[in-house]
Amino acid sequence: MKNKPLILISNDDGIESDGIKALAREIRKFAETIVIAPATQQSAVGHSITISNPIRAKKNLIDKNFYGYAVEGTPADSVKLAVRNLLKGRKIDLLISGINHGSNTAINIIYSGTVSAATEGTILGIPSIAVSLASFTYNDFSTSAKFSAKIAKTVLKKGLPKGTLLNVNVPALPEKKIKGVLVTKQGKSFWDDRYDSRLDPNRREYFWLTGKMASLDKSIEFDQKAIEEGYISLTPVHYDLTNYEMLDEIKSWKIK
Amino acid sequence: MKNKPLILISNDDGIESDGIKALAREIRKFAETIVIAPATQQSAVGHSITISNPIRAKKNLIDKNFYGYAVEGTPADSVKLAVRNLLKGRKIDLLISGINHGSNTAINIIYSGTVSAATEGTILGIPSIAVSLASFTYNDFSTSAKFSAKIAKTVLKKGLPKGTLLNVNVPALPEKKIKGVLVTKQGKSFWDDRYDSRLDPNRREYFWLTGKMASLDKSIEFDQKAIEEGYISLTPVHYDLTNYEMLDEIKSWKIK
Numbered sequence: 001m002k003n004k005p006l007i008l009i010s011n012d013d014g015i016e017s018d019g020i021k022a023l024a025r026e027i028r029k030f031a032e033t034i035v036i037a038p039a040t041q042q043s044a045v046g047h048s049i050t051i052s053n054p055i056r057a058k059k060n061l062i063d064k065n066f067y068g069y070a071v072e073g074t075p076a077d078s079v080k081l082a083v084r085n086l087l088k089g090r091k092i093d094l095l096i097s098g099i100n101h102g103s104n105t106a107i108n109i110i111y112s113g114t115v116s117a118a119t120e121g122t123i124l125g126i127p128s129i130a131v132s133l134a135s136f137t138y139n140d141f142s143t144s145a146k147f148s149a150k151i152a153k154t155v156l157k158k159g160l161p162k163g164t165l166l167n168v169n170v171p172a173l174p175e176k177k178i179k180g181v182l183v184t185k186q187g188k189s190f191w192d193d194r195y196d197s198r199l200d201p202n203r204r205e206y207f208w209l210t211g212k213m214a215s216l217d218k219s220i221e222f223d224q225k226a227i228e229e230g231y232i233s234l235t236p237v238h239y240d241l242t243n244y245e246m247l248d249e250i251k252s253w254k255i256k
Numbered sequence: 257m258k259n260k261p262l263i264l265i266s267n268d269d270g271i272e273s274d275g276i277k278a279l280a281r282e283i284r285k286f287a288e289t290i291v292i293a294p295a296t297q298q299s300a301v302g303h304s305i306t307i308s309n310p311i312r313a314k315k316n317l318i319d320k321n322f323y324g325y326a327v328e329g330t331p332a333d334s335v336k337l338a339v340r341n342l343l344k345g346r347k348i349d350l351l352i353s354g355i356n357h358g359s360n361t362a363i364n365i366i367y368s369g370t371v372s373a374a375t376e377g378t379i380l381g382i383p384s385i386a387v388s389l390a391s392f393t394y395n396d397f398s399t400s401a402k403f404s405a406k407i408a409k410t411v412l413k414k415g416l417p418k419g420t421l422l423n424v425n426v427p428a429l430p431e432k433k434i435k436g437v438l439v440t441k442q443g444k445s446f447w448d449d450r451y452d453s454r455l456d457p458n459r460r461e462y463f464w465l466t467g468k469m470a471s472l473d474k475s476i477e478f479d480q481k482a483i484e485e486g487y488i489s490l491t492p493v494h495y496d497l498t499n500y501e502m503l504d505e506i507k508s509w510k511i512k
Contacts, residue, residue: 047302236502
C-alpha cells in the first residue's frame with residue numbers, strides 16, 4: 001500500500017461522465033486514486049478559473065464504495081482546489097484529466113477544459129496527462145482507459161519536464177484496429193464555424209454556434225491527422241506562449 | 257473615409273468598462289472603429305466559448321452618438337460573433353482587446369480573457385493586439401490608450417505573422433515616468449494561491465480563491481519584471497503549444 005503512487009483524476013465532462021469512471025476503474029488497479037472533478041459538464045471552458053465567486057465541493061459516489069469530490073466550478077478550479085486545499089500536504093505523483101468525449105487536437109487544445117485541468121496540474125508542479133477519445137458518440141472507453149494506464153505508468157517512471165504536459169488522443173476504434181502510437185505536434189486545423197441566427201418565441205434574435213473542423217493537416221506528424229489515420233497521438237504541450245522567432249522582428253520596429 | 261482602417265475593439269472587463277471607452281476614443285481619431293464586447297465582466301474566463309447555449313447581442317451606447325454591440329457571452333464569443341456574423345464580409349484590419357484593468361503577464365496570459373479575445377482574432381486571421389494596464393486601482397487610461405493608438409498604427413503598417421498576437425502591458429504610471437518600451441518574453445511568475453475556507457449562514461463550507469503573484473522573474477527580458485521596472489512590455493504570443501524540444505524525448509520512450 002505504501003509504495004502505490006497517488007494519482008489525482010479530473011476532467012471537464014463532469015464527475016458523472018462515463019469517461020472519468022472508466023479511467024478511475026483502470027487506474028485504481030495500480031494506484032491510490034482520488035477523483036476531484038467538476039460537478040457538471042464544462043466543455044469548451046478553456047483555462048477558466050472562478051475568482052469572483054466562492055466554490056463548493058461535495059462527496060460524490062463514483063463506483064461501489066469509492067467516492068470522489070464534485071466541485072462546483074471549472075476543471076482548473078477542481079485541480080486548484082484539490083492541490084491547494086483538499087489534498088494539501090500530500091504528494092500527488094500524477095494527474096490525469098479525462099477521458100474526454102471528443103478529441104482535443106489542433107486548435108481545440110486552447111478551448112479544451114480537459115487540457116486546462118492538466119495545465120493547472122502542470123503549473124502546480126504535478127506531472128500531468130490529458131486523455132481524450134476522438135468521438136462524441138463512441139461510448140467504449142475500454143481501449144482508451146487501458147492505454148491511459150499504460151502511459152500513466154510510463155510517465156510515473158520517466159517524468160515530464162517542468163511546465164510540460166502530455167496531451168493524449170485515442171481514436172474511436174477497437175484496440176486491434178489501432179495502428180500504433182505516434183508522437184505528434186499540435187495541428188493547424190481550426191473551426192470553420194458560423195452562427196445560426198434564429199428568433200425566439202418573442203421574436204428576438206439569438207445566435208447558436210455551429211460548424212465543423214477544417215482539417216488542414218495532411219501529415220501524421222500532426223495530432224489531428226494522426227488520429228484520423230487510426231493512431232494514438234501523444235503531444236507534449238507547454239504554456240510558454242512566447243513566439244521566440246518574433247522577438248527580433250518586433251525589436252526592429254524600434255517603438256519608443 | 258475610404259482609406260480609414262477598420263478596427264474591431266473588444267475586451268473582457270465588459271462593454272461598460274472605462275478601459276474600453278478610453279481605447280475607443282483614441283482609436284476613433286484615425287480609424288473606423290467598431291466595439292463588440294461582452295455585456296458583463298468576464299475576467300479569468302480564459303479561452304472559454306459558449307457552445308451549449310445560444311448567445312445574444314444588443315446595441316449599446318459607448319459614447320455620444322457612438323454605439324457598439326454588447327454580447328451576452330465571453331470575450332472569445334464576442335470576437336467570433338463579430339467576425340462570423342455581425343461584421344461578416346467586411347475586412348477587419350486590426351483587432352484590439354482592452355484596455356484591461358490589471359496586468360496580463362507571465363502565467364496570467366493563460367487565464368486572461370483579454371488575451372483570449374486577441375487569440376480568437378488571430379485564429380480568424382486578423383492581426384490582433386491585447387492591451388492591459390498593470391493595476392486594478394489606477395484609473396487613468398490616458399497613457400495606455402495613447403500608446404495603444406501608437407502600437408495599432410505600427411501593426412497596421414508592419415503586420416503580424418499568422419498565428420501570433422501582440423500582448424501589450426503598460427505600467428500604471430503617468431507618461432513621463434515610463435522608462436521606455438521593451439520586447440519581452442512571457443515570464444515564469446505564477447500564483448502563490450490558496451483557498452479561504454469559510455462557512456455560509458447554513459454552516460456549509462465554501463471556498464474562496466485568494467493569493468498573490470509569486471514574482472520569479474529577475475530580468476526585464478520578461479514581461480512581469482519589465483512592467484514592475486516601469487517599462488511598457490510587448491510580447492509576441494502564439495497558440496502553438498507544442499513543446500518541440502520534448503518530441504524526441506517522448507519518441508525515445510518507444511510506447512506501443
